[in-house]
Every structure is written in structure tokens, then in C-alpha cells.
Amino acid sequence: MNYIRNIGAYFIMLAWVFRKPKKISIFWKMFMQEVQYIGINSIPLVALMSTFIGAVISLQTASNMDNPLLPAYTVGYITQSSIILEFSPTIISLILAGKVGSNIASEIGTMRITEQIDALEIMGVNSLNYLVFPKVIAAIIYFPVLVIFSMFLGMFGGFMALVISDLQSPETYILGLRSWFDVYNIYYALTKTVAFGFIIVTISSFYGYYVKGGSLDVGKASTKSVVVSSVVILIFNFVITKLMLL
Amino acid sequence: MIEVVSVNKTFGQQQVLFDVSATFLQGRVNLVIGQSGQGKSVLAKCMVGLHEIDSGNIFFDGRNFSAMEKGEKSELRQEIGMLFQGSALFDSMTVEENIKFPLSMFSKMTKKEMQMRVDFCLERVNLSGVNNLRPSECSGGMQKRVGIARAISLNPKYLFCDEPNSGLDPKTAIVIDSLIKDITYEYGITTVVITHDMNSVMEIGDSVIFIFQGKKWWEGDRYSIMNSENSEINSFVFASEFMKEIRQSLKGQKP
Numbered sequence: 001m002n003y004i005r006n007i008g009a010y011f012i013m014l015a016w017v018f019r020k021p022k023k024i025s026i027f028w029k030m031f032m033q034e035v036q037y038i039g040i041n042s043i044p045l046v047a048l049m050s051t052f053i054g055a056v057i058s059l060q061t062a063s064n065m066d067n068p069l070l071p072a073y074t075v076g077y078i079t080q081s082s083i084i085l086e087f088s089p090t091i092i093s094l095i096l097a098g099k100v101g102s103n104i105a106s107e108i109g110t111m112r113i114t115e116q117i118d119a120l121e122i123m124g125v126n127s128l129n130y131l132v133f134p135k136v137i138a139a140i141i142y143f144p145v146l147v148i149f150s151m152f153l154g155m156f157g158g159f160m161a162l163v164i165s166d167l168q169s170p171e172t173y174i175l176g177l178r179s180w181f182d183v184y185n186i187y188y189a190l191t192k193t194v195a196f197g198f199i200i201v202t203i204s205s206f207y208g209y210y211v212k213g214g215s216l217d218v219g220k221a222s223t224k225s226v227v228v229s230s231v232v233i234l235i236f237n238f239v240i241t242k243l244m245l246l
Numbered sequence: 247m248i249e250v251v252s253v254n255k256t257f258g259q260q261q262v263l264f265d266v267s268a269t270f271l272q273g274r275v276n277l278v279i280g281q282s283g284q285g286k287s288v289l290a291k292c293m294v295g296l297h298e299i300d301s302g303n304i305f306f307d308g309r310n311f312s313a314m315e316k317g318e319k320s321e322l323r324q325e326i327g328m329l330f331q332g333s334a335l336f337d338s339m340t341v342e343e344n345i346k347f348p349l350s351m352f353s354k355m356t357k358k359e360m361q362m363r364v365d366f367c368l369e370r371v372n373l374s375g376v377n378n379l380r381p382s383e384c385s386g387g388m389q390k391r392v393g394i395a396r397a398i399s400l401n402p403k404y405l406f407c408d409e410p411n412s413g414l415d416p417k418t419a420i421v422i423d424s425l426i427k428d429i430t431y432e433y434g435i436t437t438v439v440i441t442h443d444m445n446s447v448m449e450i451g452d453s454v455i456f457i458f459q460g461k462k463w464w465e466g467d468r469y470s471i472m473n474s475e476n477s478e479i480n481s482f483v484f485a486s487e488f489m490k491e492i493r494q495s496l497k498g499q500k501p
Binding site: 025125 | 291294295296319320321322323324326327328330331332334335336337347348350351352406
């Protein structure tokens, strides 16, 4: 019963989030701050994860390619496909659900328990629109940027791993990366990313905004937002894949 | 003037306010007092619309706030300033940005006019020169004063203060009380102060209502409260031995 109430409250929240901002100049200032927090501050983590996981994907693929009938460039092709189709959009989004989602839930939750949200409401500000809308827009614009960045670094990580380990020549790996490349896969990956960005920001904001109690409850809300966002991401990953690839 | 008419409020199965009616006059400091957990903060939050009331009406100068749509309430709230118990300053902003926020959100002032207004408000609460401090760098008393400066930045018609003295030393508490009183008289604001601090009652209580078990139990002013025969309010006002001694000495002076 509680789940149904939460789903209803979530959609009512969205109706208040998606309103015209009272002042565009203030929205723009908030948006740029969120680009910093959600986008730019996530670059080091995304870079580190993508490079190493790209390297591991290529090494694992190479270690399993002992069939002489398979061409050597298959390693590059599989690395490219794995990174574009699943690793960059989904795994990076799950990682960002932990980093960005928990940050949003605890930020908004702390504002709630310290009455800062009440102060906004008393002033006549639509607090959901003011706090959440810039985050949503920043996420749906900058998550795809992060994911494209992750794709490049993942493939670069694979390149470095194979070349340093002397498992493959750079030309063979690059030939693999370019083989059967389908631009539609990029559309698919970015569509997923936009959906995941929306899910992470709105679910985290929901748990932060409606937190009740004290600092302990903010911590619980933060954890819950990460868990629920991750589960919803996995469900939508399946749904979007079914709709777009099959 | 704010009129509260037969307000009832329930949380789940528990009724918190029972048929509360009161009038809060313009240009006066109106106090709502009572022990913790009796419903006085709930009443204030109902009055500003942070809690929806179950029944009754709340009028701001004849405008029925409780019957308004959310958009209309937002418009009216621009006439309300509120000082919160924990100050509720935006911790991501400096003192200056906190005071400037309602101005940039709702006024059509130029940057220069906004700066002048911020400086005026800070000067009014005796805090000139702290513009660039973060709330975390301010003491409790300073935070309250910044809260007052933010609350008055848009020239509100109504000022709500939720336990403005909580956590402050007696001397700073008197400074905050005096500030609230001065601002109320100077600008003719309808001020509602929620408190359980008897010093505040004596300092600024132009009109006082006592809430007990969710009901308006008593109404009067800071003078009549000392001579009230109501047993519940006496047990609140003269809770300490010191106050009991004062009461005895006052009775002894009676002819």
C-alpha cells in the first residue's frame, strides 16, 4: 500500500517540478551550479571507472579468444559493443546513482529537516521547481555527455591494456572498434542515459524532499534513493532494450 | 490583521488543534504561548499554510487564505516573513545572498537597489559588514538576526517568528525580542510570535494567547497574565520556584 502511495506522491511531485521557473536568471544560475555538481564533478570518477573497466573488458575478451577461426579484431569489436551498449550507459548510470543520487537526496533532505524548504515555501517559491527542475535538466543534458566521454575512455582503456600487454597490434584493435559500428547503438545508449539521468535525479529528489525526522532519516533516505534508483534503472534498461533493439 | 476562525487540525488519528479561534492585530506583537507539544507551532504552520487545516478559516486582512488555491497562496505568502526556530538560512548562500534571494525572486529591483536594500536590512538588525559570511560562520544570535533581515527584506505585512529565542543566551534573547518589537511598531506589521519563553512574554507580549492541549485556553496581555486565576496558565507561568516566589510577593503587596 505504501508503494502505491509513494508512486502517486512521486507523480504529483513531478507535476510541481515541471513548471515554468519564476525567474529565468535564477533558474540559469541554479542550472549552472548543477552542471558543476552533477556533470563536471563526476568526470574524475567516470574517467577512472571507464578506463579500467574498458581495459578489463578487452583483456577478458582477449583471454577467451583462443579459437583460431575467430579473427583477431573480434576483441576490439566486442569491447566496442560491450562499452557502447551496456557498460557506459548502464553501469556508469548505476555508479552515478550512487554518487549523484545520494548527494541529491542528502542535500534536499538536509534542507527539509533544517526547515530551508519551509522557508522557500513561506516566501511563495515553488520549492520543487526551484530545487529539482535545474537538477533534472542538468542531468538529462550532461549524463549523455559523461557517457560519450566514458565510451571514448573505455575504448582507450582497452587499447592501452592490449597494446601494453602486447596481446594485439593497435591497428587490429582499431579495426575491431570500427567493425560493424552502428550509429543506432549510440542513439539507443544515449536514450537510455537520458532516461536513467531522469530516474536518478527525480527519485533521489523524491526521497530527499519527503524525508521526515532527523539526520539519521536523511541517511536512510539517501541509501533508499540509491537502492530504488538502481532497481528502477535495471527495470527500464530491460524495457528500453526490448523496445529499441528487438 | 489575521483572524483564525474555528481551526481544527488532525495528524492521523491524533487531533492537535481543537476549534481554535483568535485575532492577531496589526502593529502589535501577538504571542502564542504554551508548553511544548500543545499545538502552538502547528497553529503557526497552519496559519502560513505549511499544514493544511481540516476545518475552519484563516483570514489575512479579510482574505480567506484557507480557501485559496496553491497559486493564490504563493502570491499572499510574498507578504509574509517568517523567522524559523533554527533560522533556516540557506547554507549554500552567503548572508548577503540569503537576504537578496527573496528580492531577486519577487521584486523588480535593479542590482544596485537590491544591494542597498540588503545593506539597509543588515543595518536594521545591527549586522553591517557580515555580507560575505556563510551561515555556518555566524553565531546563533547572528543567524537569528540574518533570519529577521531576510524576513523583512520584502517589507512583509505579516511576520511569524517560531521560537525566536530558542538556544540563545538571555542577553541575546532580549536583543532579538527588542528587534522584533521595534520592527513591528516601526512598519506596522502584524507579528505572531510562538514562544514558551516567559521573558519574551514580559518583554514584548502586547497580546498573548495560551494554547493548552490544542485549545485556546486563555487570552490577554503581559500584564493580565500575572494576575490570571486560570490554573493551567498559572502552572505554566509560575512553573519555577523563583516565579512562585514572585507571585507570592505580588500577592503580599495587594491591599
